[in-house]
Amino acid sequence: MSARPDFTVPQPSPPFTIAPQQAPSLKRRMACWLYEGILMFGVVFIASYLFDTLSQSRHALDNRYLRMGFLFIVFGIYFAWFWAKGQTLAQKTWHIRVVSPSGQPITQTRALLRYVLCWVWFLPPLAAYSTGIPVLEVLVLLAGWVAVWAILSRFHPTQQFWHDALAGTRLVHFVQAKK
Template identity: 65%
Template sequence: MACWMYEGLLMFGVVFIAGYLFSTLSQTRNALDNRHALQAFVFVIFGIYFVWFWAKGQTLAMKTWHIRVVDVHGAPITQQRALLRYALSWMWFLPPLGVSWLLDLPATKGAVLTLGWVAIWAILARFHPQRQFWHDAWAGTRLVTWITPAKTKRPAPGKTLVSRSS
């Protein structure tokens, strides 16, 4: 969950740049104008960000926390599987957002509902046989601990390593 929180912090920059790009291209002067188009644009930008990095194995936050996304066999995931994982990962937010919209809840109650759902969704991972998040199980992916192997120093061409023993 710490990685998830850090990812949210990094996504603030992505949202800022995407919002600036959208408002510049659409000549939007007020944040409430073209709101739904902006939300759709940010949704697509998030998709590009996550699919791109997950297909390479890790997002920036995942590198920090030594987490890697792989398929059920431990191999890197394809862009199609990353896209499926992105779509299914919205289970963290869509149910409470849908309920808030249907019941026309005020923003504060919607936020509390969303935070409660995030906690419940995280706890539901404890009921999975491998204790993974359900959207990962449905997408055929897993999160694993990954420490990048250390690079070994190679001698310069034409030189050999000599070990001395005393």
């Protein structure tokens, strides 16, 4: 009997490296969050222009609730698409990647679940706004709620945001591989 040599098939290396279980600092994640908000102005502008063209709206408050629903869907498509690819434009700038707990890219379904759960950042202030609280007070509530939600990540075992824990995702610092 001849012994067969043990061949191992080399596995392709990912185009990035992840520090094991290391979440980016809260400061970097919040800076990325703010930058993402700035980039979303462009998405809102283009989506609103498309909405106005298709609905023949002449004023930003025409079809207000339909517009909000449309923007909610557009945001969902934007984030689910980019998160399934690994990162949004702002996350690419700040070297942050969305991955599964095992470090693999997430599916479109998981990205969509993460998008829905991310609305926890805005639900209490939106609920307050719907009760007729003045806009300035809602903005103060929003700032306070964002600060509380961000600080709560310090109590997660791996320093992740709680919506990431619920969605089965995590944010990691990554370094682009050299080609």
